[in-house]
Amino acid sequence: MFYIINKVIKYSPESKELSLAQEEQTSLVLSNQASRLLMELIKNFGSDLTRDYLLKHIWEDFGLTPSNNNLYSAVSEVRKAISSLGITEQVIITIPKVGFKFKCSVDCLPKEINTEKKESKEIKPTSVNHTKLVSFFVAFCIAALVIFYYILVESKGIEIKTSTPSLIDVIDKCNIYSLDSPAVQFKEKVFENIFEKTNLKEECKKNGYNIYYSDIKSIDDYGFIGVCLNTKIKKNTKCFNIRND
Template sequence: MKYIINLNVIFDPDSRVLTLKNDIQQSIELSKPATRLLSELISNNRVNLERDDILKNVWEDYGFSPSNASLNNHISELRKAFTNLGISKDIIFTVPRVGFRMDAEIHPIQKAIAEPAPSHEIPTINQGVKISTNDAPAEIGEPKDRGSLYLSLKKHRMLSFVLALLLLLTTLIGMTTLIHTKKESISFLVTHDKCSIYNLNDNKPDKDYTAKIIKEMTEEGIDCSREDLDVFYAEAHPDNDRLRVRLLAACSKIDATRYKNCLNYKTVE
């Protein structure tokens, strides 16, 4: 079932997508944990949810290891998604010493049966554009308020952000594929269910290092029980020892030398 939030954003749990109601080109794909988290918040709208209950219902019940850090990260992911789609008012609140609460106007979207419009009605496309029934040219109205101009500017900023993100992901995927074709530049670590895990660093990992990678895979929702995946892990300290950048790349295999697609997860701490 889909939901409409604050009469402006449509949430589809099946496709894991948030979409602007009046502009389907503006959409954001959520991670699997963030999708489960938003579904839990919607089911308990305007109710204070304790952290332990959220961790159990969103992570533990699905076989994943819960952690407060992962919960905070995915709360942040949801807040950023709503902000990017034009919901400036914070609808996910932190309840001190308790957990979180969602406070929004939420309506489930029922599937409607389309009926042909009567012939005497004038069809309308969006706001300010009217299709005439005679030979007169269509009338195009001016934007109704400053909100329309603000939304247009946000759309352009969002488009620039998406293009930059796609460029970054394309670069990361290309680097991962290139590294995979050069077996001497990576080291195989361990097989976890159907996943083969490789280390992109030069260090000699121990059992704790491998366990940490598997834990991070679980927190990101990488499911090794369903699909053969090659998982690549890299860790770097670009400025100093206090800043750490982690990269996970999970690639679906076509055959021994080619991949169908790769999903990249980057974390900066």
């Protein structure tokens, strides 16, 4: 059994793993206490959960010593994990003097079955000549497609362009880049679209990110904001996009 949070994030309780529903290569593993907390929030999403209830079901029932510090630490871990995978709105709501509420959509789905392996066992081996014929036909089709694509590109003079990000400014721990060429945006407009319409301003005080911004509208009339965690080895990891209306 696994769960889809806000149609974006997949949670597998058995492996304690959160990942993007459409891109499972981007994932992270929760600690035991954070995983148990998320499971309680999912089972009771939309309901107010008191601190006493959470302390009992996450720590006491497992023979562990409960404390408010442990609870707040687990809540913070789950919030950061969900935020790093692209859900920027607050889904774990703090209810003063009461506890917490999981405010989001949750879809429960059965465990995936590898039907391809099951079907492959039922397929009888074909003759060697037939297999060679199929392989030759596939290779011929691939070669024909490559040649056709090359001729089409050359005949139309299609040129693939690349864009080199231009550094606009450094805000706290974040580097702000423009993807437009030339970079003609006013800084005020860029900062308004990045910081006033997202929660990245607070994130930049805690974590280092490379933020890539483009003011060129797509066919859906959306701008582009790409956010990548900046590691010590100067390599972007854990990237996600934010739609800018």
